[in-house]
Amino acid sequence: MAEHEYIEEIRQVWDLVKESFRKSLSDTTVNLWFGEIDILSFSRDLITMSIPSEFKYSIVKEKYLDKIQAEFSRLLGFDIRVELVFTGSPTAADTVRSVLPEKADLPEHSEKAAPAAEAPLSAGSSDEADRDEDEQVMPVYSFEYTFDNFIVGSTNKFAHAACIAVANHPATNYNPLFIYGHSGLGKTHLMCAIINRMKENNPDVKITYTKGEDFTNQMISCLANKSMDEFRDRFRKCDALLIDDIQFIAGKMSIQEEFFHTFNALFEEKKQIILTSDRPPRDIKLLEDRLKSRFEWGLLADIEPPDLELRIAIIKNKAEQVNVTIPDDVLNFLGENLRSNIRQIEGAIKKLGALSFLSGRAITMDVARVCISELLGGAEPVSSTLDRVFITVTKKYGISREEMVGPKRNKEIANARHACIFLIRQVTDMSLPAIAKVFNRDHATIMSSLKNVDSRMQVDSDFLAELTDMKREIVGY
Known part of the structure; x- marks a missing residue:
């Protein structure tokens, strides 16, 4: 197979590079600066990447290109050059500037961006409030996340069944639906599956899906722009409200006050509310008691880390999705050792695939040991x-x-x-x-x-x- 045909595999490695940056940069920063970058070409000593925004091109080239090259070299196991090219878009720079604060400080090196709730009220630009409602309220969700491709096991079958019930019969028995569990266990997959099923059942259904952090940021922006009526319309005039990582609003009194009234308005109108968190309501510190009690009005569904049988099934499924062949002994080895979450499993599969095609070798136990030793942070398999x-x-x-x-x-x-x-x-x-x-x-x-x-x-x-x-x-x- 020619080198130019390995673009898809290099894209998988690029996903790993971005994931490693999330350890030192906020999700917002990674998505903003790296979200539009794509792999243009690949040879044994050069990866060429494209970006459509001239403004982002200059920032990424100045602040991040060396780090991107170093991370590619680390993951691939050999030195490789990375070149970034601007592919051109007449409105790209204006689009980027429109979503940035007026006096935004670009993130430096490994420091995480400060939480939005700690920023002054002037943090949001006036342009942001004028953007399309769907662009503001709806983060990108995957149409590929469905109930059919969610791997079900003993540790997640209750949450899976609850989500299907809510998607098929919203605002009936389980309202609100509160899904909790550690990061990377499939909560967002289930949220997207609910959205896709509800839209399949009723194409005209109005769904608002956002994250706890985005709810906070949008409220701060609307307060600054004196457009709270618009904010309330976005979140209260919908058939279903889905918020990922609702624990983000904890400790933010004015945000909690607003969400309390939003919750009540939707509940009284018999609209479906679906929330996710990394812990049950009672364990969310600095969350008001009145919100804790409301979150428990409906159904609490927890997702636990996958057991061995489920981990092996997930590994096999993820490998098939990216056309990576893994022998049974390696499947069992990975299942025994990759215990943290599904993201860890996805990262291992992508890295195994990259190591295999770059070395021209089949995936063996030795290759797997080398791969996961780094993912385990040096811990012994x-x-x-x-x-x-x-x-x-x-x-x-x-x-x-x-x-x-x-x-x-x-x-x-x-x-x-x-x-x-x-x-x-x-x-x-x-x-x-x-x-x-x-x-x-x-x-x-x-x-x-x-x-x-x-x-x-x-x-x-x-x-x-x-x-x-x-x-x-x-x-x-």
Whole structure:
């Protein structure tokens, strides 16, 4: 395959570059300056990127191009030059300036932008209030996020079912619908799926979708421009209001006051309200009690981190989407180690695909280990820790790994197996079902084994000392 045909793969690496910038820059900054950049061409030593705005071109070239080149080189594993070209757009500069504050300070290096609520009321430009209503209220949401391509498992099936019910029958049984869970677990996917289903059911439905931060910023802008009636019309004259990351309004008294009245107006008119947060209402500090109680009027649906089975299904699905072939042993390895969230999984798949096509090699366990060691922040993959546990237990009791995971149940093998299961539970964060899979047993058997060890430790000080010594050896190996 010719190098120019790898544009799509380089775009995936570019997504990883932008994701890494989000660690030091705000989402608003990343979207503003890098959102319109595309990959124009690629060769083994040069990536050419295009940008349609002359104004953005000058800013990105001056402040960020060196960082972009360095991050590309780091992710690809070799030095590569990055060139940025201006492709031309007669109104691009004016468009960019129209959404910037009149005296905006461009973000410097790695400092995150200050929260919008801390900015003075003059932070919004007068041009911003005159922009099209949909442009202001509706952040870009993906038409590709649907219920059909949301991977369902035990940790998210309740939230998934609740969202389908709300999308098909808004403002009936579950109002408001409050979805909570850590970042990267699929809350926004479900929000977009709701929007797409509601529009599919009723093309004329009026939906307002925004983020807690954007709600705050728009209110500040409208206060400054004395256009609060317009602001209220945007958020109260709709059939459904969806707000991502509602916890952002916590601690901002005037914002909470306005949202309180917005909530009441919509609820009284029997309009659907859907909110997401990284925690349940009761745990959002500095959120007014009257809002907490209203958020709990309807249905609370939590999304937990995916279990092993769901992680493997997600990895397989994401790999198929980008035409990356991953062998079963690597799938299991990734599933055991990529535990944080779905974004981490997507990042790993993109990086694996890039490493594979650039090196011309198939994706193997060695390639996967190199890939995820960086994603894990230097932490050791679970499989390496498992190996150390088995080695340590074998050395202590003279029972092989094959015997411990095998079907034999004589006393010596059973004792070693119990100790091994206990130590795995102690030195890893593997779930009981995941440990059961290692030993070819069921969840109940693993629980019974742990109870056996616990009971024995309470009456056998020598056994307790053995386990303590082995754990110390494993951790300090």
